[in-house]
Amino acid sequence: MNDVLENRSDRNRWINHFLQFTSMQEIDRSAVVRLIHCICITGKKELEITFNYYDEYRKAVNMVEQMTTERRVG
Numbered sequence: 001m002n003d004v005l006e007n008r009s010d011r012n013r014w015i016n017h018f019l020q021f022t023s024m025q026e027i028d029r030s031a032v033v034r035l036i037h038c039i040c041i042t043g044k045k046e047l048e049i050t051f052n053y054y055d056e057y058r059k060a061v062n063m064v065e066q067m068t069t070e071r072r073v074g
Contacts (some may be wrong), residue, residue, distance in 0.1 A: 014053045015060075 021031055037050040051057070 014056050017053065 017034065021035065024031060032072075035052055037052050037054075042048050042050045
């Protein structure tokens with residue numbers, strides 16, 4: 001668990017990919033290419049953005065939520 005939290009787990013190296021953009025003020029082409037898998041236009045005023053590593057991100061969020069719940073109970 002400590003390896004995951006400290007980003008030492010190989011399964012979580014994708015986090016380093018996002019950390020490169022933490023101080024970004026404006027999105028540029030490089031960020032779009034690295035962070036976005038695809039953009040689908042679904043209507044005149046609607047679009048759907050699929051981000052790279054979305055599944056990994058959701059798993060990390062779920063793990064943090066689970067740990068928070070366990071600490072409250074325990």
